[in-house]
Amino acid sequence: MRLNLGCGGKITPGWLNVDKFPTCNPDQVVDLERFPWPWPDDSVDEVRMHHVLEHLGAQTEIYLGIIKELYRVCRDNAAIHIIVPHPRHDDFLNDPSHVRPVTPASFVLFSQAKNRDWLAKGVSNSPLGLYLDVDFVVDTESYLLEEPWGHLYEQKKLPFADLQHAIRLYGNVIKQFEFVVRPIKPAGSRVAAPPASVQAADAPLVPGEAPVNMVPSALRSEDA
Numbered sequence: 001m002r003l004n005l006g007c008g009g010k011i012t013p014g015w016l017n018v019d020k021f022p023t024c025n026p027d028q029v030v031d032l033e034r035f036p037w038p039w040p041d042d043s044v045d046e047v048r049m050h051h052v053l054e055h056l057g058a059q060t061e062i063y064l065g066i067i068k069e070l071y072r073v074c075r076d077n078a079a080i081h082i083i084v085p086h087p088r089h090d091d092f093l094n095d096p097s098h099v100r101p102v103t104p105a106s107f108v109l110f111s112q113a114k115n116r117d118w119l120a121k122g123v124s125n126s127p128l129g130l131y132l133d134v135d136f137v138v139d140t141e142s143y144l145l146e147e148p149w150g151h152l153y154e155q156k157k158l159p160f161a162d163l164q165h166a167i168r169l170y171g172n173v174i175k176q177f178e179f180v181v182r183p184i185k186p187a188g189s190r191v192a193a194p195p196a197s198v199q200a201a202d203a204p205l206v207p208g209e210a211p212v213n214m215v216p217s218a219l220r221s222e223d224a
């Protein structure tokens with residue numbers, strides 16, 4: 001089964017299109033903030049959550065419940081495709097139904113291998129994978145640059161080091177993160193290293209900070 005969660009108007013053939021609001025004619029009306037989700041354990045091969053996670057879980061307990069349900073319904077190594085606005089982009093700030101920032105680095109907190117490593121090293125990042133009994137690895141990640149940054153970078157008028165600097169300092173540089181996370185089941189059964197870009201999270205994480213060596217995705221326009 002493939003789930004298009006928070007499908008909105010993007011009804012996709014071949015996927016089970018799910019939304020809280022019947023007005024967008026989803027295949028199934030589900031409020032993802034209510035538990036348990038109506039799908040069996042290990043029944044899902046692929047999940048799409050495009051511009052959805054930042055709308056969910058204003059209360060931390062609810063957000064963490066969503067992460068637990070995502071883990072429960074997915075089979076081992078399922079592909080969970082996530083797109084979220086960058087928390088320092090106006091797209092994130094302008095929508096009153098955006099309730100929390102979501103970053104690829106925040107998903108590293110759900111990696112039990114990283115959690116164990118941090119505990120051994122005395123690093124104070126929250127070991128949420130161990131606390132929630134979930135285990136995820138960030139498999140691929142990229143970001144979409146806002147203009148003029150995208151074209152300056154593409155035309156080689158902006159060195160990568162300067163782009164990294166701008167990402168750290170300014171708003172409206174990265175428009176959105178695009179990444180794939182995969183559950184490891186049973187939890188703790190494999191040590192899957194996150195990509196180099198999120199290994200920077202060995203240092204204490206700064207919520208909302210972009211990993212500095214992520215790769216920009218191809219330039220294209222997309223709604224927030």
Ligand SMILES: C[S@@+](CC[C@H](N)C(=O)[O-])C[C@H]1O[C@@H](n2cnc3c(N)ncnc32)[C@H](O)[C@@H]1O
Pocket residue numbers: 005006007008009010018019020021024030031032033049050051052055056224
């Ligand atoms: C910004 S829209 C994105 C729609 C679509 N995925 C896209 O990329 O265009 C966010 C969607 O999440 C849905 N949503 C928000 N909260 C939800 C919830 N608690 N349960 C299910 N869907 C929810 C909204 O109804 C809306 O359709």
